[in-house]
Amino acid sequence: MAILDLQGITKRFGGLTAVNNVSFSVEQGAIVSVIGPNGAGKSTLFKLISSFVPPTSGRVTFNGHVITGLPPHEVARRGVVRTFQETTIFKEMTAMQNVIVAHQLRCRASSLGIYFSSAAARADEDRFQLSAGEILDYLGLGGVKEMVARNLPHGNLRALGIAVAMAAEPNVLLLDEPFAGMNVEETEAAVKMVRGIRDRGVTVILVEHDMSAVMRISDKIVVLNFGTKIAEGTPSEIQQNDSVIEAYLGQTDEEIGH
Amino acid sequence: MNGSGGAAPGNDCLPAGLKLRFAALVMILLVVIPIVLGRSPYYITVLTNAAVLAFISLGVWVTFSIGRMNLAQGAFALVGGYVTAILSTRYGVSFWLCLPLSGLASAVLGALVGWPVLRLKGVYFAMITLSLTEAIRLLALNGGVVTKGATGIVNIPRPGAIGLFGLTILPEFNGADPLPFYFLASALLLLGIVGVWRLSTSRLGWVFRSLRQNEDLATSIGINVAKYRVIAFAICCFMGGIGGAFFAAYHQNIYPATYTIADSVNFMLYCFLGGLGYILGPVVGAFLLIIAFELLHAVQDYQTLIYGILMIACMLWLPNGILSLAARRDAKQRARGS
Numbered sequence: 001m002a003i004l005d006l007q008g009i010t011k012r013f014g015g016l017t018a019v020n021n022v023s024f025s026v027e028q029g030a031i032v033s034v035i036g037p038n039g040a041g042k043s044t045l046f047k048l049i050s051s052f053v054p055p056t057s058g059r060v061t062f063n064g065h066v067i068t069g070l071p072p073h074e075v076a077r078r079g080v081v082r083t084f085q086e087t088t089i090f091k092e093m094t095a096m097q098n099v100i101v102a103h104q105l106r107c108r109a110s111s112l113g114i115y116f117s118s119a120a121a122r123a124d125e126d127r128f129q130l131s132a133g134e135i136l137d138y139l140g141l142g143g144v145k146e147m148v149a150r151n152l153p154h155g156n157l158r159a160l161g162i163a164v165a166m167a168a169e170p171n172v173l174l175l176d177e178p179f180a181g182m183n184v185e186e187t188e189a190a191v192k193m194v195r196g197i198r199d200r201g202v203t204v205i206l207v208e209h210d211m212s213a214v215m216r217i218s219d220k221i222v223v224l225n226f227g228t229k230i231a232e233g234t235p236s237e238i239q240q241n242d243s244v245i246e247a248y249l250g251q252t253d254e255e256i257g258h
Numbered sequence: 259m260n261g262s263g264g265a266a267p268g269n270d271c272l273p274a275g276l277k278l279r280f281a282a283l284v285m286i287l288l289v290v291i292p293i294v295l296g297r298s299p300y301y302i303t304v305l306t307n308a309a310v311l312a313f314i315s316l317g318v319w320v321t322f323s324i325g326r327m328n329l330a331q332g333a334f335a336l337v338g339g340y341v342t343a344i345l346s347t348r349y350g351v352s353f354w355l356c357l358p359l360s361g362l363a364s365a366v367l368g369a370l371v372g373w374p375v376l377r378l379k380g381v382y383f384a385m386i387t388l389s390l391t392e393a394i395r396l397l398a399l400n401g402g403v404v405t406k407g408a409t410g411i412v413n414i415p416r417p418g419a420i421g422l423f424g425l426t427i428l429p430e431f432n433g434a435d436p437l438p439f440y441f442l443a444s445a446l447l448l449l450g451i452v453g454v455w456r457l458s459t460s461r462l463g464w465v466f467r468s469l470r471q472n473e474d475l476a477t478s479i480g481i482n483v484a485k486y487r488v489i490a491f492a493i494c495c496f497m498g499g500i501g502g503a504f505f506a507a508y509h510q511n512i513y514p515a516t517y518t519i520a521d522s523v524n525f526m527l528y529c530f531l532g533g534l535g536y537i538l539g540p541v542v543g544a545f546l547l548i549i550a551f552e553l554l555h556a557v558q559d560y561q562t563l564i565y566g567i568l569m570i571a572c573m574l575w576l577p578n579g580i581l582s583l584a585a586r587r588d589a590k591q592r593a594r595g596s
Contacts, residue, residue, distance in 0.1 A: 050478070076480035084478070090471040093464075101464045105480040111489070114461045121461070168479045 001077035003203050004080070004172055009048055009058035011041075011227075018044040019057070020227040026172070026220075031194065031204045033214045036224035036245060042207040043085060045116045045224070049205070050082040051075040062172065063257060074116040077105055079171035083164075083178070087157035091150040093140055095160055098149055099132035100125075132167065139193060140199050155186055159193070165198065175206040180212050191217050215239070223247070280451070287444040302436045306508070308548040309335045310501050311442035313450040315528040315540035317497030320454060321462065322534050323376060324490045325470030326376065330387035332496045332517035333394035334364040338499030339506040340398060341391050341467070346507070351416035357503045362473060364499025365492040372491035373484070378528040391522045398514035410513035414506050428434055431507075439508050447541070448505065450497060457493070466490055520562065527565060531572055533579020 002025035017043040026032045034042050043055055047053040049060055059068040067075050075081075090098050106128070107114070109121035119128045136145055139159045144152060149160060152228040158178065167174055178194060179187045198204050208214050214221065215235040222232040223245060225247040231238055238244055287309070295301040314335055321328035331587075332495035345351040364487065375386050400404045405411070420428040431438045457463050465486050468476045474484050506512045525540075528547060532539030547568075551561060576582065 052474070053476070056468055071482075072477045073480050073482045076478055081480075082478050088472060090475065093467070097464070101468050102479040104461075104465060107461070111462065115456060117456075117460065120378055125461070143399050152450065164479060183391075258385070 001028060001106075002026060003063060004049070004205070005061040006049070007061070008057055009045070009060065011044055011048055011053065012056045018054075018227050019048060019224075022222075022224070022229045024222050024232055025227065026203060026205060027200065029201065029203055031198050031206070031217055032220045032222065033218040034207045034222045034224060035209075035214055036207065037210070038107045038223040039226075041227040042224055043176060044227075046082055046176055046205075046207060049173040050080055051173055052082070073098075076168055076170075079169070080141045080174070081165045081170035081172070082174040083161045085155065085176040085177055085180075089149045089157060089160050089163060089164060092148065094130055094146050095136060095146055096145040097166045098160060098162050100137055102164040103128040103131065104129075105168050110173070113130045133198075135163050135166050136202075139166070140189070155182065158190070159180075162193070162197070166202075169204055172203045172205065173210075175204060177208055178206055179208055179210040181243065182210075187213050271578035274373065277422050283451075287448065288441070291444075292440070296437060303547065304552045305442040306436065308442045308545045310449040310504050310508075311457055311525070311548060312469030312528065312541040312544035313443075313447045314498050314501035315525045316450045316454050316537075317494035317501075318525045319529045320457070320466075320490055320497075320535070321494045321536070322529055323414045323458065323466045323470060324487055326379070326491070327384040327526060328486075328494060329384050329388040329492065329519070329522045330371075330394075332519065332522035333391040334368060334495040334498030335505070335521070336394050336398060336512075336514075336517045337364045337367055338412070338502030339512040340405055340502075342503040342506040343414050343444060343512045344404065345417050345575045347411055351385075353415065353503075354420060354508050356372070356507075357500060358364075360506075361496040363502040364502070365496035368495025369488050370489050370496075374497075376484070376487040377493055388519060388522065391517070392530075395514050395518065400582045405514070408436060408514060410445065410511055410516075411506075412511040413502050414510045414512070417507055417561070424478045443504065444502065451537065462486075462489075468554065490531050524565070527569055530569060531579060533581035535578055535583075536581040538582055539579050546580070 007023050009019055010017065017178055020194040022041075022045065024032075034045060036042055045055065051067060051070055051074075055068060059066050061067070062075075062080055065078070067080065070078075073219050079149070090101065093101065096152060096233045102122075107121075107124050109124050111119055114121045114124075115177065116257060131141075136142055139162060141156060141159055141163060144146045145157055152160065154195070160171075162178070163173065175194065179190050182190060186211060194206070194217060206214075206217075218235055221231075221235055221238045222229060223234065223241070223244050224244075230243045230247060233241065277435060291302075291305060295305070314331060315332075318331050319329050341360040341363045342353070342356040345356045348447055351359075371390065375383065375390075378386060383461075399407055399408065403561060414457045416433070417428075417430040419430040429438070431442075456464075465476070465481055468481065469483060469486060469490075477483050502512075502517070505516070528543035530543070531547065532541065532543030536542075547565075557564060573581070577586075
């Protein structure tokens with residue numbers, strides 16, 4: 001059964017149609033990549049799914065419930081969690097504190113209980129401490145737990161961004177360019193990490209430019225061009241798809257022309 | 259809980275050093291000062307003012323912790339003052355009931371105003387709150403029979419006695435002795451520090467910090483950003499209202515000009531001067547500036563000018579406040595010790 005289903009999602013900014021009537025569905029436990037030339041509307045599509053931006057029309061269904069129109073924190077609470085393109089983290093906190101704060105959705109104590117440090121609040125914090133340590137170890141950040149995030153090297157920041165998202169216990173994780181700016185070995189490690197996340201039962205949707213990584217990792221690929229879906233299929237189907245080749249070759253021609 | 263993590267979110271074990279410092283503060287405020295200065299009403303009055311102004315500034319510090327510069331605290335002190343003035347003169351409500359009610363009234367107003375306004379950030383939020391201070395003053399000025407306009411409300415009764423089963427726990431406050439007000443002010447301040455301390459070290463404090471550092475990221479992990487912003491702002495306004503209520507009963511009067519934009523700016527300045535990164539920042543800032551200006555009577559005409567220069571100097575050379583000097587020294591000692 002599809003865990004996430006997009007139907008006719010459209011977003012217009014004034015006269016510009018950033019995303020035009022895009023529909024596809026994502027199966028539980030799959031890794032789905034959204035690819036396309038620059039400005040194809042990939043990042044906007046992510047914001048639409050996670051409700052950071054409301055669509056002009058169309059709807060997103062998660063586990064059979066429409067999530068379009070819900071506030072973004074509510075969508076996260078339901079289990080659709082996004083990461084950010086830039087290395088967006090809480091810079092003044094340590095890696096550990098970043099991930100502990102991100103456990104907010106798992107709080108059982110009330111605000112007053114938290115304030116007066118009730119038994120439930122203390123139990124929460126003990127659980128979060130353990131869970132945060134486990135997530136950081138799993139993502140290879142065990143050695144930098146107590147480092148302030150702003151001092152972490154670039155590669156660790158991306159992993160920390162994913163660790164923060166994982167703390168929110170997503171059912172569907174939206175990764176915005178998880179391999180950007182990585183060399184071959186780093187990408188290899190990151191690909192393994194994303195597979196590992198999937199193997200923990202998290203459905204992964206990613207926006208990515210790195211074609212070789214996308215082809216290796218994806219169960220399904222959705223191709224956007226000028227906001228419109230031009231193809232959808234397995235990696236091998238996409239590689240042989242004429243309109244995809246045209247979209248990418250067309251872009252290459254342009255680049256040569258400059 | 260863990261002791262080694264030090265500042266892990268939700269860690270309620272305060273470092274021993276901080277507990278010791280707080281105990282010292284309690285001793286100084288409640289024992290040393292009354293014994294040493296108890297017979298000079300002038301200094302007791304100055305310290306009473308400083309304590310409650312520090313309490314009000316602590317509220318501003320809470321809004322700083324979510325990354326908003328609040329220049330409306332004067333307005334909320336004014337609201338609190340008028341609530342106490344109206345309730346006690348017109349309806350004979352006891353000061354001890356007026357005090358929390360004033361805080362609540364300011365908090366409710368703060369939540370209503372804050373809900374839409376807190377979407378703004380940086381200088382835009384500061385500007386709106388600045389004009390709010392002016393708007394509330396004008397509201398009080400044109401409030402007709404409710405606020406009595408420019409004449410203000412005078413003859414506000416002092417706090418009455420508190421008794422239980424015929425036993426007097428707290429005697430009636432009278433005009434002759436400033437010490438009861440001083441003790442009330444100190445108690446308020448100590449409660450305020452403990453309250454904000456608790457807030458800041460609990461998960462709520464960490465949620466506030468996450469808002470300051472990145473609201474989008476906070477949203478993405480399921481934090482209801484709008485809700486927590488309003489909670490932080492309402493806490494701030496609550497403290498402003500309580501402080502305003504205290505001064506209304508202390509001075510026994512309130513006018514539209516009791517709190518102006520200059521007061522709102524000063525509350526913020528105390529936070530800056532002491533240090534935004536420290537709970538005691540606004541307390542240190544308030545006491546330093548208020549006592550310094552009482553000692554330097556000669557320059558009081560230039561208060562605004564000196565405050566302005568101080569603020570610029572502080573931002574240039576001590577952007578993390580006076581307490582950052584102490585923190586630097588502590589770090590050096592620790593480095594030497596290990």
